[in-house]
Every structure is written in structure tokens, then in C-alpha cells.
Amino acid sequence: MSVVMGVFDGSRSGRRAAGLGSGPQRGRGLALVLGAVLAGSLLTGCEDGSGTGTVVRVVDGDTLVAVIAGEETTVRLLNIDTPETKHPDLPVQCLGPEATEFLAERLPAGTEIELEYDEERLDRYDRTLAGVYESGSLVNAEIAAEGLGVPVYFEPNDRFLPEVEEAAATAEAEGLGLFSAAIECTVPAQIEQLGTAADQIPAAVDGDPADALAEATTLVEDAESLVESLEAEMLGTGTNAVLALPLAVTFADGQREAAEEVRGRAVEGRDRLQGLKDDWDEEQERLREEQERLEREQREREERERLEREEREREEEEQQEREEREERERREREAAPAATDQGGSERSNGSSSSSGSGSGSEKESSGGTGGRASGGSGQGGSGGEKSGSGGGKSGSGGSGGSSSCVPYGPEISYSDDGGYTGKRYGMPGGKTFRKCR
Numbered sequence: 001m002s003v004v005m006g007v008f009d010g011s012r013s014g015r016r017a018a019g020l021g022s023g024p025q026r027g028r029g030l031a032l033v034l035g036a037v038l039a040g041s042l043l044t045g046c047e048d049g050s051g052t053g054t055v056v057r058v059v060d061g062d063t064l065v066a067v068i069a070g071e072e073t074t075v076r077l078l079n080i081d082t083p084e085t086k087h088p089d090l091p092v093q094c095l096g097p098e099a100t101e102f103l104a105e106r107l108p109a110g111t112e113i114e115l116e117y118d119e120e121r122l123d124r125y126d127r128t129l130a131g132v133y134e135s136g137s138l139v140n141a142e143i144a145a146e147g148l149g150v151p152v153y154f155e156p157n158d159r160f161l162p163e164v165e166e167a168a169a170t171a172e173a174e175g176l177g178l179f180s181a182a183i184e185c186t187v188p189a190q191i192e193q194l195g196t197a198a199d200q201i202p203a204a205v206d207g208d209p210a211d212a213l214a215e216a217t218t219l220v221e222d223a224e225s226l227v228e229s230l231e232a233e234m235l236g237t238g239t240n241a242v243l244a245l246p247l248a249v250t251f252a253d254g255q256r257e258a259a260e261e262v263r264g265r266a267v268e269g270r271d272r273l274q275g276l277k278d279d280w281d282e283e284q285e286r287l288r289e290e291q292e293r294l295e296r297e298q299r300e301r302e303e304r305e306r307l308e309r310e311e312r313e314r315e316e317e318e319q320q321e322r323e324e325r326e327e328r329e330r331r332e333r334e335a336a337p338a339a340t341d342q343g344g345s346e347r348s349n350g351s352s353s354s355s356g357s358g359s360g361s362e363k364e365s366s367g368g369t370g371g372r373a374s375g376g377s378g379q380g381g382s383g384g385e386k387s388g389s390g391g392g393k394s395g396s397g398g399s400g401g402s403s404s405c406v407p408y409g410p411e412i413s414y415s416d417d418g419g420y421t422g423k424r425y426g427m428p429g430g431k432t433f434r435k436c437r
Contacts, residue, residue, distance in 0.1 A: 055111040061099025076127040082149035094185035099148035118157035144168040147177020151247040201269030216270035223263035230256040
């Protein structure tokens, strides 16, 4: 063993021969070297922590099956942890399928690999723990460099940890994989999406802010859920559980702080919209009350106008009836003198007849007298007087007819008597009279 250590430097790729003498001594030295090489090879494959294998298949982003020393062996890559796809208690995690796909493309079936081990070679699931090399490159670190896994320390194995940590730091700085804000499922992407939405919460809204307020409220709820999911006790159960690992805690803490800041902006925007909504509702209530007042006043005004219209119509009807009555009374007054004149004419004709009768009587009297004179003067004169007396009575009757009251003339209202002061013939009810002629 001391010879081997004297010849080789113990590194994976730095196995070099020591300088030896020439001649027979050199021959003996060469034989010694060859023996040492053979022994070293055996020790390298078994005791110094290295070996080779052939890939059979990839299980997930950090596990594969390879044929090692003629047996299929499940190999768990050391110091790297990728998102789970087959964990019995966890959902398929963000970029878990992508990590599996990366390893399958990087180490397809049949690929020759070199394995280097650390202090403990098996985990509790009897998987072989190793650093896997292909073409001299540590695949464990390549996964971290793509941002498809984070460094993990399973004590006491830390042989490959520095190289994996360096690769992961580069991925974080470049925003690759789990650290990318362009991949929807990652924490940075979720924070950026919520932050953009928070910045778009309007400061003012035309019309009812209800829809904008509802969106802002949902945004606050999403931000609160994200902050909660990044709490230490919750992070390990979600779709970004790898960020709960101790070596990723710094990144996770930074993301949680960023999420809390976004939540604060979302709350501020929501509260601003809530104030706008309160003002809107208050204004709408005022407008509603104003509208009700206007409608009430409109109804009252229409009712007044209706009553006024009905009153005007009633007055117009009364005015029309009054005018019609006055017109009728006027026509009746105009017709009354004609009837009076006709009555006067009849009375005049009656007087003429009476006068004629009187004259006849007188003539008869005269005739009688004359006759009586012929036959006997005394009795003839007496008869003439009686006839004359009769004629006189007849004439008296005619005179009485011309001055009598005619109660059938036109009716005249007491209030429209035209200043008449003569005799009146009253009508039933005492509101009209007929002039006596």
C-alpha cells in the first residue's frame, strides 16, 4: 500500500508513474511499477472510492440504475437534490420532470460512467451514493448548474458539495431553472407575476370600482397564500419543496421577503380601491335619494297639474254653461218685445171692434129712436138709451182689456231686470218674473 501511495498521487485522473533508473535495475523497477499499477487498480476500484458502470435507465433527476461489477445498482447522486416526481407523500414538484429529462438526455442507456464515493456508500434505501462522472465532468454539478436541483449535505458525505454549491450559485445568479422568473411554476415567477399585478392596480376607476376591487382582493389572497407557502414549515410540503433544504434557506428567505413586499403593495392597492368603492357607494346612495326626491316631486307636480287642469276644465264648462244660459236668456228677452207687440196689436184690434159695436149700438139707438118716433116717441127713446148703455159697457170692456197684465212674457232674472220698476208677475222659486204690460 505504501508503494502504491508512493507511485500515485491518489487523485481520480492524476495517476502517474514515478521516475526510475535504467538497465537491470530499471527492469526490476518496471516490474515493480506494473505490480503496483495492478494493485492500485484493484484498490482504486474497491478501496479508494471509485468505480465504473454502464447506465441502464434514469429513475428521476438525481437517481439512475447502472450495471456495476456485473450487477444492476441504483445510484443516488451525492450532494444534489432535484424536485421530486415519485415521492409517495409529495406532489410532482416544479421542474421535477425537467430534471429527470435532463439526466436521461445527459446519460442515456448504455453510457459508460465513472463513480466516485465518499465515506458512506449506501443510504437508508440501500442506494449507492456516488459522484457520477461522464467524460471527466461531474454530472451532479451539471444538474445544479442548470438550476434543476439544489445542494444538499447528507452527513458525513461532503466530497462533491463545494463543486455543486458553486454550480448552484451560478444558476441562481443567472436566473436558471428553479431560480428563473420566466418559468411559471417557480417561486421567482410567482412573485414577479403577483408583483406585476400589484403594480397594475388602478389608482382611479371610471364608474363602479367593484370589479377592480374584486381583482385586487383576489390578488391579496394569492400573495398571502404565496407568503404562507414560503414559511419554513410549509415550504417542504409544496411544489418547491427542494427550497426548504438547509443549503437553499438563504434563497428561500429572500423569496419570502420579496413575496411579503408584493403582498404589501397588493394590500395598499386593495385598500385604495376599497376607499374608492366606499365613495362610489356613498355617491350612488346620494344619487338614488336625489332621484327618488325628483321622482316624488315630479309625481306631486303632475298631480297638481292634473287638479289644476280639472279645475280649469270645470271652470271652462261652467263658463260655457253660463254663456249658453245668458245667450238663451238674451234670445228670450229679444223675443219678448215681439210677443208684446203682437199682444198690443190684438188689443188694438179688440178696441176697434168695441168701438164699432158702440157705433152700431148708437146707430141702432138712433134708428130705434127714429123708428119709435114714427111709432111712438116715448118708448123709442127709452130703447135707445138701453142700447147706448150697452154700447157703453162694451166700450168700457174694451178699455179694460188694453191695460190688463200679460203674465206670459219672457222670464227675466231678478238680478237682470234692467232697472224695471213696474208691476211684476213672480214665478215659483222667486228667482225670475214676467213684466206686466
